[in-house]
Amino acid sequence: MPLQILFLNLVTDVFPAFALGASEGRDEILQRPRRDSGNPIVTRALWNAIVVHSLSISTATLGSFILAQRFLGMAPAAAVTVSFLTLALAQLWHVFNMRDPRSGLIRNEITRNRYVWGALVLRLGLIMAVLSIPVAADALDLVAPDARVWGLIVAISLVPLVHGQVAQFVSVVRYRRNHDTA
Numbered sequence: 001m002p003l004q005i006l007f008l009n010l011v012t013d014v015f016p017a018f019a020l021g022a023s024e025g026r027d028e029i030l031q032r033p034r035r036d037s038g039n040p041i042v043t044r045a046l047w048n049a050i051v052v053h054s055l056s057i058s059t060a061t062l063g064s065f066i067l068a069q070r071f072l073g074m075a076p077a078a079a080v081t082v083s084f085l086t087l088a089l090a091q092l093w094h095v096f097n098m099r100d101p102r103s104g105l106i107r108n109e110i111t112r113n114r115y116v117w118g119a120l121v122l123r124l125g126l127i128m129a130v131l132s133i134p135v136a137a138d139a140l141d142l143v144a145p146d147a148r149v150w151g152l153i154v155a156i157s158l159v160p161l162v163h164g165q166v167a168q169f170v171s172v173v174r175y176r177r178n179h180d181t182a
Contacts, residue, residue, distance in 0.1 A: 003140050004084050011126050012091040019115035020098060045171075052167055053097060056160040061087040064156045068149070078143045082153055085145065088127050089157035092120060097164035101172045105165065 035041075042050075065083035068074040074082065095116055099108040110116055130136045131144055145153065 001080065001084075001141055004080075004142075007130065007140060008084070008088055008091070011123055012088055015119035015122055016092075016095045016116065019113060019119040020095065020110075022115045023109050023113050049167070053094065053160065053164055056163045057087065057090045057094065060090050060156050060159045064153065067152065067156070072149070072152075074149075075143075077141055078145070078149075080141065081143045081145060082149060084140075084142065085127070085153045086157045088123075089153060090160045092123055093158060093161040094164070095120070096161055097168070099168075101168040 061083050064086035065079050068079035068082040069076065096110055099110045103109060130140060131142055136142075137144070
């Protein structure tokens with residue numbers, strides 16, 4: 001639905017982008033050699049990561065819709081709500097995939113950023129508000145899910161986060177293996 005897309009773009013993209021922009025970053029970043037000006041800013045590896053993250057979030061979103069409609073027998077409007085909320089939460093958790101792969105899984109520049117936590121709370125609040133306010137829910141064609149459906153939404157929305165963390169771990173292991181033997 002067009003209004004759902006607009007809502008997601010305004011709510012799930014803007015606040016985390018500002019929060020990430022306010023990050024302090026790591027101290028040793030300035031000790032790294034400069035990037036050659038002839039090299040692209042978005043490297044092939046970065047494009048690959050973008051594609052992998054996009055496919056992961058898209059698969060989770062479409063998968064939640066299929067599960068809701070085909071296996072749980074939900075009406076189309078309810079299944080769309082499930083996919084909408086899955087996408088909203090998957091994008092919410094995705095901010096944690098934006099950490100430096102060399103940083104710690106739990107303690108890193110993202111988890112230490114209070115603005116990220118503020119953006120997450122604000123986004124969750126806005127998502128819950130749009131579900132709770134009848135006029136807003138009607139405008140976005142949303143149907144309030146029950147506890148069982150919320151469990152499905154949260155579980156599937158976490159899949160891209162887990163996938164992203166595993167992908168980062170694998171890329172770091174490959175990088176270290178290639179550079180330790182060279």
